[in-house]
Amino acid sequence: MTALFVQGVSHGFGRRQVLSDVTFSIPPATMTVLLGPNGAGKTTLVSLVTGLYSAHHGDIQVFGHSMREAPLLGLAKMGVVFQMPTLDPDLTVSDNLAYHAALHGLSRSDARERERIELERLGIPDRRLEKVRTLSGGLRRRVELARALLHRPSLLIVDEATAGLDVASRRLFLEHVRILCQEGISVLWATHMLDEVAPHDPLLVLHQGRLCWSGRAANLAAGTSLADAFLWLTGGSK
Numbered sequence: 234m235t236a237l238f239v240q241g242v243s244h245g246f247g248r249r250q251v252l253s254d255v256t257f258s259i260p261p262a263t264m265t266v267l268l269g270p271n272g273a274g275k276t277t278l279v280s281l282v283t284g285l286y287s288a289h290h291g292d293i294q295v296f297g298h299s300m301r302e303a304p305l306l307g308l309a310k311m312g313v314v315f316q317m318p319t320l321d322p323d324l325t326v327s328d329n330l331a332y333h334a335a336l337h338g339l340s341r342s343d344a345r346e347r348e349r350i351e352l353e354r355l356g357i358p359d360r361r362l363e364k365v366r367t368l369s370g371g372l373r374r375r376v377e378l379a380r381a382l383l384h385r386p387s388l389l390i391v392d393e394a395t396a397g398l399d400v401a402s403r404r405l406f407l408e409h410v411r412i413l414c415q416e417g418i419s420v421l422w423a424t425h426m427l428d429e430v431a432p433h434d435p436l437l438v439l440h441q442g443r444l445c446w447s448g449r450a451a452n453l454a455a456g457t458s459l460a461d462a463f464l465w466l467t468g469g470s471k
């Protein structure tokens with residue numbers, strides 16, 4: 234079943250049109266990259282998919298659940314790492330995760346077990362009792378990923394989560410997400426960083442609120458570099 238189906242979505246703020254007739258779908262167990270320059274509309278699209286706003290036009294379905302008609306069913310299937318960090322820095326890692334688990338209706342014992350598994354998976358089992366404020370940016374992002382996975386989502390939305398991380402932390406975070414895909418989770422990865430795209434990734438290029446290309450990244454880069462093709466599509470240069 235299609236993990237995410239976005240059909241004819243348009244949205245704007247006031248008179249400003251930010252997304253125009255965006256249509257795409259995300260197959261199961263792939264990392265689909267939503268690539269676009271600053272201001273292309275990536276975060277607005279993520280906000281619509283995650284139910285923060287309701288799209289003015291069009292339909293969004295998460296595993297067949299309409300985000301307009303049955304948003305709670307869609308959200309139950311979805312984990313999100315937002316562009317802006319949303320952990321409470323004065324709480325411990327464990328308390329941040331427990332709060333999220335409670336929102337998703339997990340029992341305390343289930344939450345504790347899920348926390349153990351996800352912190353272990355992300356290589357930070359020993360940090361659970363530390364306050365988030367004391368962690369590096371890279372570790373905080375990993376905690377946010379652990380939090381997004383607590384309720385066992387089948388679709389993970391990641392919005393420019395590597396911004397501000399050093400090269401090693403960025404690579405590690407991306408590797409963790411790619412492993413999740415191999416384990417069967419579908420991912421929508423929004424970024425403007427070309428080096429985060431792998432040749433086999435399904436790629437969506439967003440420019441000025443319109444999808445201007447979709448297909449395998451390798452096909453876009455065929456005969457040229459991904460950077461040149463991206464700049465050509467988005468009116469940069471080349």
Ligand SMILES: Nc1ncnc2c1ncn2[C@@H]1O[C@H](COP(=O)(O)OP(=O)(O)OP(=O)(O)O)[C@@H](O)[C@H]1O
Binds near residue numbers: 269270271272275278
């Ligand atoms: N709440 C809002 N009110 C008015 N305009 C907005 C709002 N949110 C976003 N915009 C505008 O919509 C456009 C798209 O913004 P958006 O943040 O979705 O792009 P983006 O691709 O995520 O950019 P970036 O890579 O810089 O985060 C921008 O011109 C932005 O100024």
